Amino acid sequence: MKLRTYKSMVIFTLLLFLIAPSVHAETSQPTITVFINDEQVNFDQSPLLVNGNTLVQFRPIFEKLGYSVKWDQATQSITAQRHGNEIRMVIGGRSAYANHISYFLNESAQIIDGVSLVPLRFVAEVSGAVVSWDEDTRKVNIKIDKDEAPELKINRLIEGYAFSSSAHEFVKAITRSNGSKCNGYEVNEILFNNDKKQAIINYNLEFWVWHPRLINSEAIIKESMDITVEIKQQAIKDEDGNWYLSSVIKDREYHVVLK
Numbered sequence: 001m002k003l004r005t006y007k008s009m010v011i012f013t014l015l016l017f018l019i020a021p022s023v024h025a026e027t028s029q030p031t032i033t034v035f036i037n038d039e040q041v042n043f044d045q046s047p048l049l050v051n052g053n054t055l056v057q058f059r060p061i062f063e064k065l066g067y068s069v070k071w072d073q074a075t076q077s078i079t080a081q082r083h084g085n086e087i088r089m090v091i092g093g094r095s096a097y098a099n100h101i102s103y104f105l106n107e108s109a110q111i112i113d114g115v116s117l118v119p120l121r122f123v124a125e126v127s128g129a130v131v132s133w134d135e136d137t138r139k140v141n142i143k144i145d146k147d148e149a150p151e152l153k154i155n156r157l158i159e160g161y162a163f164s165s166s167a168h169e170f171v172k173a174i175t176r177s178n179g180s181k182c183n184g185y186e187v188n189e190i191l192f193n194n195d196k197k198q199a200i201i202n203y204n205l206e207f208w209v210w211h212p213r214l215i216n217s218e219a220i221i222k223e224s225m226d227i228t229v230e231i232k233q234q235a236i237k238d239e240d241g242n243w244y245l246s247s248v249i250k251d252r253e254y255h256v257v258l259k
Contacts, residue, residue, distance in 0.1 A: 034120065036064055036129075036142045045115045047140070053107035054133075054140055055117035062087075062118075065127050065144075066240070071116065078109065078118065083239040087126060089118065095165050098126040100247035102165040125160065128153060128242030146241040150196065154235060155187050157243050158203050171207045171229060174256065179210035183226070197237045201245075205229040215256050226259040 032047040032054060033040060041064050047056045058078050062069040067080035067087070076091040089096035089109045096103055103126065109118045120140060124131045130143045161167055162185035171180045183206040191200040210224045234251035235243045246252070 030138055032138045032140065034061070034140045034142065037144055045113070045117075047120065048112065048117065050107055050110070054120040055107065055110060055112070056120045058109070058116050058118045061120065061123055065124070065129075067127075076111075078116065080123075082127075085127075085238055085242070085244065087123065091116065096122065099244040100166075101161060101245065102169070103160065104163070104165050125156070128156075128240065130156075148241075150192070150199070150237070150241075150243065151190055153241070153243050154190055154199065154201060157235065157245065158185055158187050158201065161185075161245060162205050167205060171205065171209065171227075174229070174254065175209050175215060175227065176213035177209035177211055181208045182206070183208060199235045199237075199243070200232060201235050202230075202232050205231065215258065228257040228259060230255045230257060 029046075029049060032049060034043075034047060034054075034056060035041065041056075041060055043057045043060050045057050047054050049055075058071075059069055062078075062080040065082070067082040069078065069080045071078055078087075078089050078091075080087045085099055087096065087098045089105075091109050091111055094105055094108055096105055096109075103122065105119055105122060107119050109116065111117070121131050124142045128144065130145075132141045132143075133139075134141065163182050167182065168180045171177070185206065186204045187201065188204065189202040191202075193199065206226070206228055208224060208226050212220055212222055212225060212227075214220060215227070232253040234246040234248075236246060237243050
């Protein structure tokens with residue numbers, strides 16, 4: 001009888017372990033505060049530091065940045081929209097989409113203690129903001145400047161794109177390679193139209209590719225090589241003064257240069 005009771009207790013303990021959430025809030029963490037243009041953002045659950053990344057409750061941060069936000073329980077996904085711009089992420093996903101570009105995430109969106117949290121830096125930066133972290137005060141400062149020089153905003157846009165998963169997929173597709181690594185980027189020229197609401201950006205992506213089989217429509221067989229992808233692409237400014245790359249294929253021209 002005792003043996004049967006012991007076995008039942010073991011089975012019950014294992015079941016509890018299997019159904020318990022895989023991530024828990026660390027209540028012993030010192031408080032993290034978040035400010036947007038010097039105004040504090042209030043959360044029902046305090047921001048958490050997870051593997052060096054600040055995660056915050058999704059609805060307050062998106063709404064403070066001017067987004068309308070929707071939670072889909074069936075797909076465990078968050079969609080935020082603002083003036084035609086869209087951010088979309090799935091709980092547990094290691095990538096997220098912003099304006100048709102897929103970005104790698106250092107830390108995925110998570111449900112911790114029943115609350116959906118999103119990576120703060122990613123959300124703020126793809127919204128055009130500049131993010132800084134004060135280790136001593138554990139304070140996140142988010143700065144949004146609508147009057148900031150468009151050249152600075154466009155440079156950050158290209159930097160984000162260069163290291164995105166979309167850029168990797170683009171480079172692998174045009175070289176028919178099996179792998180890629182971004183070594184950097186450079187913005188060479190920005191040509192604005194008369195009202196400065198659109199621009200043509202000439203920029204370079206520096207990549208290492210593994211087993212490329214095609215360079216500028218010519219067959220090639222290499223184990224690996226460094227390349228420069230010269231790109232000419234249209235960018236568009238939204239109502240908030242932020243810039244995003246056109247997703248229209250004809251708005252992008254490219255040429256691959258061997259190094």
